[in-house]
Amino acid sequence: GAGVSQTPSNKVTEKGKYVELRCDPISGHTALYWYRQSLGQGPEFLIYFQGTGAADDSGLPNDRFFAVRPEGSVSTLKIQRTERGDSAVYLCASSSTSGGEGEQFFGPGTRLTVL
């Protein structure tokens, strides 16, 4: 597709469950980013991939959060033992520029609600 796509658009789960959120970046973009946006706030950085490897995962809040990008394209953000505080919009962005700088193009996000 022409832009970044994310699935699902909405996810409702129960506390303690495991969830996976998917991101399809713009074709050819080597850099991929995950952010989390709480209501009324700006997005917060979680993790950045350059190719298949996580170049910077310093934003992951704890070890319940994990992300992969096995073939350097699609990425999956995985959250174990979800908590109510994990409820937020999870945004994915991609870029043709490496090094964590340059223009990033965002998907529509996945709204996660943990009951």
Add this chain to the structure above:
Amino acid sequence: GQQLNQSPQSMFIQEGEDVSMNCTSSSIFNTWLWYKQDPGEGPVLLIALYKAGELTSNGRLTAQFGITRKDSFLNISASIPSDVGIYFCFGTGRRALTFGSGTRLQVQP
């Protein structure tokens, strides 16, 4: 981590008025980007700034990368109703990818 202070937090203006918002930081950034976000959607890139002192325009939008590399502003001229939304500054630096807290703009027709 690096923090961005974005102001104002919100603005309510009349159609046709000019708007200005800015971001400041105690730390240096290498790149400043400005995004607009509509409800239920992801941020959309408006302007990208790469050099200290750079002044860039995109239609009715003008943004500048502060000479100290610690600040940036965005101006919108002759506002129209579709300018309504939340505007975010975004600074990138050494191992830092930081959004401001946003400026909510409302435009009265």
